[in-house]
Amino acid sequence: MLQCDGVMVAADEEYRKFHVLQNHQPLNPVALAYFFYIHALRRQIIQIHAATIQYQGRGILFLGPSGVGKTTQAERWAQFRGASIINGDVGFVQRTQDGFLAWGTPWHGSSPYCLNTSVPLKALVVLKQAPYNALRELTGFEKLKEVSNNVFYPTWLEDGMELGVETLNHLLTELPVYRLDNRADLEAVELLERELNRIS
Numbered sequence: 001m002l003q004c005d006g007v008m009v010a011a012d013e014e015y016r017k018f019h020v021l022q023n024h025q026p027l028n029p030v031a032l033a034y035f036f037y038i039h040a041l042r043r044q045i046i047q048i049h050a051a052t053i054q055y056q057g058r059g060i061l062f063l064g065p066s067g068v069g070k071t072t073q074a075e076r077w078a079q080f081r082g083a084s085i086i087n088g089d090v091g092f093v094q095r096t097q098d099g100f101l102a103w104g105t106p107w108h109g110s111s112p113y114c115l116n117t118s119v120p121l122k123a124l125v126v127l128k129q130a131p132y133n134a135l136r137e138l139t140g141f142e143k144l145k146e147v148s149n150n151v152f153y154p155t156w157l158e159d160g161m162e163l164g165v166e167t168l169n170h171l172l173t174e175l176p177v178y179r180l181d182n183r184a185d186l187e188a189v190e191l192l193e194r195e196l197n198r199i200s
Helices: 029-041 070-081 140-148 160-174 186-199
Strands: 002-004 007-011 018-020 045-055 058-063 084-087 090-096 099-103 118-129 134-137 177-182
Touching: 029 045, 029 160, 045 070, 045 099, 045 118, 045 160, 058 070, 058 099, 058 186, 070 084, 070 118, 070 186, 084 090, 090 160, 099 160, 118 140, 118 186, 134 186, 140 160, 140 177, 177 186
Parallel strands: 058 118, 118 177
Antiparallel strands: 002 007, 007 018, 045 058, 045 084, 045 090, 090 099, 099 118, 134 177
């Protein structure tokens, strides 16, 4: 049972069916997101504050706090490289037998982008605003800190942190994470593109 924004909802053990118990209102988007995430976590899916693009069959996540330029960076890739913007603000990342998938979601914050599709994830890119463009791969604690700060941990769920951290650990072990100090211009796109071509 979960209470959220004045609506109390009960779910079955598999989180497949939901019933509003109070207020006789439709399930609001916040409560729906909570329940979806509970279901997703048990399938090795974590939610990340990121813009997601698909470029030449590769998924790239741009991470960072609100206002850092995630959607802008995604739009530069669409503008200069014809990339598809899957989501501009909220992404789901799933561990599978073949690697990680980045999924679009119906939740997209102030961004207008939300495609119902998935793409094999190749890299995560932490964005920093700067008057220059520079790219470097993150390692160790810095890598963990930068990505972890952008993961939504379901603290309302008893084993939510444990499930989220387990999937995050595999993600950080298997995929590269970069820091891109950037001006959100063509040069920043080219800089990251060269690195992606090198590792693919």
